Amino acid sequence: MNKQTLTFLGRDSGFGEKNNSAYFEDDNNLFLVDCGLTVFQDLKNNFDLSKYFTISIIITHLHNDHAGSLSQLLLYLWFVLNKQVNVITNCVNMKQFLDITGTPSDSYELLSHLPNLEFIKTEHTPYLDAYGFNLKLNDRNIIYTGDTNTLEPFLPYMNNCNELYIDVSKFGGAHLKIDDIVDTLISFKQNGTDIYLMHMDDKEYIKNVTNNEFNYE
């Protein structure tokens, strides 16, 4: 039986309706994974953000479908709810990104990792640095690829992985092409890893190619 740690706000690819983003709660703390253009309104309308003891935002890279409403969310939490937020990232340009969008440095604390979260550098596009991560939570060993065009950096972590959240696409390029990795994913599943597909550009095509073997919602 699946025990899915992450709940998704959206699983669409870059130009889709709902940007790829997820969250989990640990005690009274909220952890958000990426904060694309569509995320701020979704959180503001559907979450009681005032109830959390801490809010941490993990950012995989600075494309707008992953960080496009980050500054907006930080400003809102700081000026409206008087909350300082943890921004967890390895993105080399994060400080500059927040500075040029007028985000007060008091409104956030920048952290490069958490005790139970380690970033994994990957390849996505030549234009920016991108990261996935390994998260250990409640005896679950979780790999989240973020946007990636290769599985290589994640392979050393796959042996005892309970949940793999993986960027897949019909067309490849900056993303993993589903046709190229479907056999690898099936072998992961046979080894006991739950596979969650995300950032999908053509869900129907991907469902067909993968024979409905994985989790799509």
Ligand SMILES: [Zn+2]
């Ligand atoms: Zn993306």
Ligand SMILES: [Zn+2]
């Ligand atoms: Zn991207």
